[in-house]
Structure formats: C-alpha cells, structure tokens
Amino acid sequence: MGRITLERVQKKFGDVEVIPPLDLTIEDGEFVVFVGPSGCGKSTLLRLIAGLEDVSGGEIRIDGTAATDLPPAKRGLAMVFQSYALYPHMSVRKNIAFPLKMAGMDEEERRRRVDRAAEVLNLTDYLDRRPGQLSGGQRQRVAIGRAIVREPAAFLFDEPLSNLDAALRVGMRLEISELHERLKTTMIYVTHDQVEAMTMADKIVVLRAGNIEQVGSPIDLYRRPRNLFVAGFIGSPK
Numbered sequence: 616m617g618r619i620t621l622e623r624v625q626k627k628f629g630d631v632e633v634i635p636p637l638d639l640t641i642e643d644g645e646f647v648v649f650v651g652p653s654g655c656g657k658s659t660l661l662r663l664i665a666g667l668e669d670v671s672g673g674e675i676r677i678d679g680t681a682a683t684d685l686p687p688a689k690r691g692l693a694m695v696f697q698s699y700a701l702y703p704h705m706s707v708r709k710n711i712a713f714p715l716k717m718a719g720m721d722e723e724e725r726r727r728r729v730d731r732a733a734e735v736l737n738l739t740d741y742l743d744r745r746p747g748q749l750s751g752g753q754r755q756r757v758a759i760g761r762a763i764v765r766e767p768a769a770f771l772f773d774e775p776l777s778n779l780d781a782a783l784r785v786g787m788r789l790e791i792s793e794l795h796e797r798l799k800t801t802m803i804y805v806t807h808d809q810v811e812a813m814t815m816a817d818k819i820v821v822l823r824a825g826n827i828e829q830v831g832s833p834i835d836l837y838r839r840p841r842n843l844f845v846a847g848f849i850g851s852p853k
C-alpha cells in the first residue's frame with residue numbers, strides 16, 4: 616500500500632512561504648513526477664512527505680493514517696539518495712543491508728532481503744565488491760537496493776540521475792521505470808528534466824514557486840496545458 620494525501624500542506628522558512636497551502640493525492644502504485652524549474656520547491660515538497668522537514672501547516676496521510684508528526688523512520692517510505700551516499704569502506708552487501716541492521720533485523724532475514732533485491736537489480740555478482748569497484752550505474756543501483764530491502768510503501772527519488780553522464784542517465788531512467796513495473800510500488804520522482812517527466816510518469820505535478828500549476832498524465836499536459844508556463848515547460852526539450 617502507498618496512497619499519500621497532502622491536505623493544505625504548507626512550508627515556510629522563517630517568513631518566506633516556499634510552499635503555499637496545497638492539496639495533492641498520490642494513488643497507491645502510481646509513478647508521480649514533480650517537475651519544475653530550479654528553486655520551485657520540488658525537494659522541499661519531497662522532504663515534507665519524507666518527514667525530513669516539518670510542515671508549517673496542513674496534514675499528510677499515508678494509507679489513511681496521519682503521518683504529519685511521524686519521524687521519517689516511522690512513515691514506511693524510502694528516500695533514494697544519490698549513489699555518492701554509499702559507504703566506500705563497506706561491501707555492496709553491507710551497504711544494502713545497512714538500514715536493516717540499523718532497524719535491528721536478524722542476519723538471516725537481512726541476507727534474504729539483500730539477495731532478493733540484488734536479483735531484481737542484477738547485482739548478485741557484485742555483492743562482495745566495494746562501491747569504488749563499480750560503475751556509476753551499478754552504484755546508483757546499490758543506492759536503490761538500499762531502499763528496496765526496506766519494502767517501503769513508496770520510494771522517493773530526488774533527481775537521482777543528475778550526477779550521471781547523459782548515456783548512463785537514459786539507461787538508469789529505463790531501469791527505474793522497469794523497477795516500477797516489477798514492484799508496482801508508489802514512486803515519487805523529482806526532476807527538472809522534462810524528458811524524464813514525460814517518459815517516466817503516470818502523473819506529472821508541475822510546480823512553479825511552490826504552487827501546483829497543473830496535475831495530469833503526460834499526454835494530458837502535452838495536449839491540454841493549462842497555461843503558457845506548463846506549455847513552455849513541457850514543450851521545450853532540454
């Protein structure tokens with residue numbers, strides 16, 4: 616399960632309102648992309664959902680349960696950080712198992728979950744290596760593996776491909792889409808890249824200065840942009 620609702624969720628930093636009160640529903644199993652120019656509030660919105668920032672107002676619900684005041688670890692969501700957040704001195708297996716070890720899971724169950732995640736991600740042959748012995752794409756997969764083993768209600772990605780080169784980015788984009796097909800778990804994916812948004816999303820949320828300009832499927836936004844901002848954003852290739 617992974618239905619997430621935001622009701623009048625607002626964020627201020629000091630006196631500056633970065634996210635005016637907004638409503639949004641993300642259905643279980645949806646691949647939702649937050650897209651918009653740099654500084655529009657994409658990361659802040661994702662961090663509010665993850666619990667890494669406190670809301671200034673409003674309510675967040677995850678599968679019907681009030682989550683607004685829950686710490687990140689209690690929300691059942693997994694934030695996928697960029698591959699550089701891996702521990703260089705630990706093996707791939709230990710890197711992937713790390714959140715489970717922190718949660719106090721026994722070794723047998725940890726091993727089972729890491730083996731299964733490695734299989735899904737084609738990392739089985741690399742479990743004994745260190746991150747420095749892997750390609751950029753493999754390292755990104757390890758970062759995703761670390762999220763998969765927690766069996767979260769939703770995966771949250773913040774521009775996970777932005778530090779990869781162009782060719783690798785295309786490959787990883789396909790891999791993440793395939794992963795969604797296989798797991799059918801809710802994914803929220805932040806990007807400023809229109810191509811990623813149009814090719815990956817079931818539903819696109821277009822943000823400008825913290826406001827939702829439009830929500831819809833890629834084809835909806837392409838055919839019926841609500842205003843020039845959406846049209847310009849969706850229409851202009853990178």
Ligand code: ADP
Nearest residue numbers: 628629633651652653654655656657658659660
């Ligand atoms: P995006 O991810 O779309 O580039 P962010 O969510 O990072 O945008 O930032 C949205 C706005 O909030 C920006 O103006 C940014 O400067 C501001 N902001 C983000 N985090 C903080 C913070 N911790 N303190 C003050 N301002 C912040």
Ligand code: MG
Nearest residue numbers: 657658659773
């Ligand atoms: Mg950001």
